[in-house]
Amino acid sequence: MEPSDFFSAAEGRLDRWRTLHRIAKTLVGIAERDAEALRQEAQKLLADMGPIEDFCGYPGPRLMAQLHERLQTGDWTGFARLVQRISNGLVTNSYRDNTEAWKAEEETEVRSTDILPPSIGRGQNRKPYFEVLMVSPGERSMWPEIRDVFRRLRRVEDPFVYEPVIVGSFEDAVLATVFNYNLQAVVISDGFGFHSQYNVPTLREILLKQVQIGEGPRAATRDLGTRLAQMIRRWRPEMDVYLTTDRDVGALAGSDDAAPIRRVFYGAEEPMEIHLAILDGIKDRYETPYFDNLKNYASRPIGTFHALPIARGKSIFKSNWIRDMGEFYGVNLFLAESSATTGGLDSLLEPTGNIKVAQDKAARALGGDRSFFVTNGTSTSNKIVHQALLAPGDIVLIDRDCHKSHHYGLVLAGAQPLYIDAFPLPQYSMYGSLAIKPIKKALLQLKAEGKLDRAKLVVLTNCTFDGHVANVKKTMLECLAIKPDLCFLWDEAWFGFARFSPFLRRRTAMGAASAIREMMRDPEYRKRYEKFKSEMG
Ligand SMILES: Cc1ncc(COP(=O)(O)O)c(C=O)c1O
Structure with missing residues (x-):
């Protein structure tokens, strides 16, 4: 390796x-x-x-x-x-x-191989598949039986199908979480040991350097279950974590330790109960409230008065000239015409139904407090943010290579740009993002001129069109040290996926903001800060 x-x-x-x-x-x-x-x-x-x-x-x-x-x-x-x-x-x-x-292969059997991706051909009947990590304190010889028990629980009416993956230690559970992206849930049974069964230097390096397990769990002799749950939540926040334990469930359920755990089972719980909990957790995340409602809406006989010329495709499918357009896009596109004013789709501007539920789910998936859906892409989102945060005369420190929607936003808000140049990377014939130094220099210059109070916002691109990723946390911390109420607009139009990679997540605005928030809430950090302040003035 x-x-x-x-x-x-x-x-x-x-x-x-x-x-x-x-x-x-x-x-x-x-x-x-x-x-x-x-x-x-x-x-x-x-x-x-x-x-x-x-x-x-x-x-x-x-x-x-x-x-x-x-x-x-x-x-x-x-x-x-x-x-x-x-x-x-x-x-x-x-x-x-x-x-x-x-299936284990019979000696003489020759199979034809399947080269089509699974969504083609069997698409209609397929059940989404995932894997469940089971962390077991039992002997390795028991694992086939555990696997079999959960496989036997599969029922035709289950909406999903999963395969158990069994490990026997804290380190192996962390490694499985790091490597296996099919895992969507983990069932932790208290009582397992700490050390990996593999003595592979690369795996050890990953545990030490990348995942940074730290001394806590290694030193602990008990409660490894809740520590593992915390570790998994940090690395893969989307995973549902279940714990089976003999500890006092009442005390555990009310404690901070239980925060990352979806459900605690006491002692030897019925496997069927665990099986149903696993499926229920996935169902919760698989729900698509807006899309479900739209499909439902498209299948109902509704008259639309909003866009009469389209009339849910009738004018296209009956046309003597543009029927090919209807055939090209398919009937559902027109039946799901969402500009209707007759109700049934919730309101994008004042959501209270399925759009609100979808927004709440999006916020949870993306790690935000709130999420708002907009039409017309990141350009409109940028303009909304500028207009919400800025007043005429405000100063905005802004990446000169930013997307043009920011200029429109500044014009609409009446704010003044203070451009900062990205640093060149001549060896790759491209530009990087903004270095921290020129942003700080600009802030200190404004301070010297008595204008720092007007500096409201810093606009940065992360990652850039060429894929250059900023050191988001450091940038924010160093700028906040000069102006603690500064806002940051990190334009992550190219980087939405980064939230779902444990590595890149640290380099996203949301990931860095949550790390900073956690750090600032830590009483130890506050003590360090007070000491630093009294020494440095
Ligand atoms: C950094 C950045 N911001 C904003 C946008 C605008 O996105 P949209 O086309 O969704 O309005 C783009 C589009 O390429 C972009 O690269």
């Missing part, structure tokens, strides 16, 4: 399966005396793949055991066929909705 595997773990995993496939194919046609070197290569590769594969639901221990067995017994044809089936399942994602992909 190379450290780079951490940043492209999914691609690295597929690459290894492809390499194994190449070796397996070569083994099939080779003379027995030449096979040993290749067999060893395959064995080493499989051993390297071991830890990551253990953190993933597919192919799972049964198919992996069959692979090892075929390699040991020299069944090259069977080995190659199974490697091909697994790597094909992983590349096309067909394992997510094709039960065939999971």
